[in-house]
Amino acid sequence: MLKRILSLSTQKGDNLKSVYYIVANESGLTRTEIAERAGLRLSTCFRLTDELLESGLIYESGEAESRGGRKAIKLAISPKVNYLVGIDISRTYTKVLLLELNLTIAEEKSFVMNETSTPDVIIQKIIFTIYSMLKKQKLDVNSLLGIGVSAIGPLDTVKGMIINPQQFPASGWTDVPIVKLLKEEFASQVILDYGENTALKAENRLGIARSDRTVIHINKGIGIRLGLMINGEIIRSESKAGAFGQGHMVVDIHGRKCTCGNYGCMCAYSTIPALIKEVQFQLKRGANSLLQNRVEECSALTFSDIVRGLEEGDQLCKEVVRNAAYFSAAGLANLITIFQPSRVILSGPIYRKLDLFYKVSVEKAKERYSKLFPHLDVTFSQGALGEDATAIGSGSVVFESFFDKYK
Ligand SMILES: [Zn+2]
Incomplete structure (x- = not known):
């Protein structure tokens, strides 16, 4: 359902995506606050949030402090409608997280990087790990909304390639088209970014x-x-x-x-x-x-x-x-x-x-x-997020990539 809304290119689709992103970005807002942030009339905002509620993409998370009159309802996104994968490839370990849409960790796996950790080995391990996590959570591969990968630079983030990071324990990490390889396997949105950016993104979104x-x-x-x-x-x-x-x-x-x-x-x-x-x-x-x-x-x-x-x-x-x-x-x-x-x-x-x-x-x-x-x-x-920050941030970056227009 979320994927269907993300694929809409109509004005209404734009408004739905804008409202959804506002709720995702700031959990617990009321419809009046959402309308203000989106620049929409309150009646329009009510129609859009009703549609998102009916489709199960958002839910009523509680009541806002009353200032007299009717109590306002707070809204939040339903975290388990789809899932994200956040990956952190560093010199010492590779971490894979299966994340709910609110970036809560559902599954976590790390493997040590050593002299046998060539790109072929690591990418196969990542693919195997993602399938195992989906199976464990009883999820279909279609429930994946996107995969965020963070790695050591230099990177070509446009082409989705790890260019030639220094001091990796194994050889072969030159011009690795990681985005293409993961896209071919999962037919999903895949975004590559620098680990330092994604860690900062996670601390800004969820952390300290x-x-x-x-x-x-x-x-x-x-x-x-x-x-x-x-x-x-x-x-x-x-x-x-x-x-x-x-x-x-x-x-x-x-x-x-x-x-x-x-x-x-x-x-x-x-x-x-x-x-x-x-x-x-x-x-x-x-x-x-x-x-x-x-x-x-x-x-x-x-x-x-x-x-x-x-x-x-x-x-x-x-x-x-x-x-x-x-x-x-x-x-x-x-x-x-x-x-x-x-x-x-x-x-x-x-x-x-x-x-x-x-x-x-x-x-x-x-x-x-x-x-x-x-x-x-x-x-x-x-x-606040320790070693998980980089991989959580990768998930956040790929989630936000669907909403660039509405930020
Ligand atoms: Zn120097």
């Missing part, structure tokens, strides 16, 4: 940034992903070179050599590979550390060793993490002074697993930008 209009979202792990929302709009680069990133922002012009050939880039200091490299370097120099005995081969040191070392109060781990956070803070302060956001979300394994890194990054960034903007009110957090 619901009332913010200017937000910086940084995800630090193996790389550094940056999402920007300015005045309510997620900023997308028109260049095919890749999304906005913070990895190669220069934080020390005389600094360490970066993989890109420049000196002093952020990713040479505050990524998982940079932290591992620095701890290895200090261990080889004979630094006093619990890790000296624990790690047999310096080259076998992992991020988990650093996390554990820090939890146990290891001095070397503390020092390396604190130093890395100083650079992170400088880069963060640069962004804050340019965009003056109301909220900064710091996500990803480095912020999540290294408390000290998060605390020092925030504290030192504040020290820097407050000198310039003492009254700037920025709220820092690690987001």
Whole structure:
């Protein structure tokens, strides 16, 4: 039924889609509020909402606060009329979510990315997972409204291709036409977007940034992903070179050599590979550390060793993490002074697993930008949706793609 309304190209179809989208976007509105937002006469709005109610696409979710007179009814979309799939392809894992239309997670599955995770293997796993989830929920494949895919850039979002992401553990991730392949399998709308954009979209739609209009979202792990929302709009680069990133922002012009050939880039200091490299370097120099005995081969040191070392109060781990956070803070302060956001979300394994890194990054960034903007009110957090944000946001992006005209 929703698919039928989405396919209408009449004026009435437009009005139905507009009203439906308003209800989807802001659950709990009354008909009067919907009419105001849609710019429709109240009688027209009543007719349209009645049609959507009769078709089961929306339902009466409760009564609004009465201001005297008749009580107004609040409306919400029926979440299980159709389903969305949200996919997050990162360097360390691929996550597939089956989502209800209000973005509630119905099914969830993740698989680790390793040296066998070529595009063929991962796409087949994704397809198999989607069919398994539909079967488990006793759903027909036609109940899928759309599939949103988020991935590591650079991407060609128009052609729906993953171009050549760096540092994937398996080979073959060059010019992967993921949108075409999933469309062929499911005959459904498929949208590809950058993970940093979809994570930000999810936090703005459902998470911690619901009332913010200017937000910086940084995800630090193996790389550094940056999402920007300015005045309510997620900023997308028109260049095919890749999304906005913070990895190669220069934080020390005389600094360490970066993989890109420049000196002093952020990713040479505050990524998982940079932290591992620095701890290895200090261990080889004979630094006093619990890790000296624990790690047999310096080259076998992992991020988990650093996390554990820090939890146990290891001095070397503390020092390396604190130093890395100083650079992170400088880069963060640069962004804050340019965009003056109301909220900064710091996500990803480095912020999540290294408390000290998060605390020092925030504290030192504040020290820097407050000198310039003492009254700037920025709220820092690690987001509300955790690792699910990116895949939930992918589902949100594909859902919204049906309503671009009505935003
Ligand atoms: Zn660089």
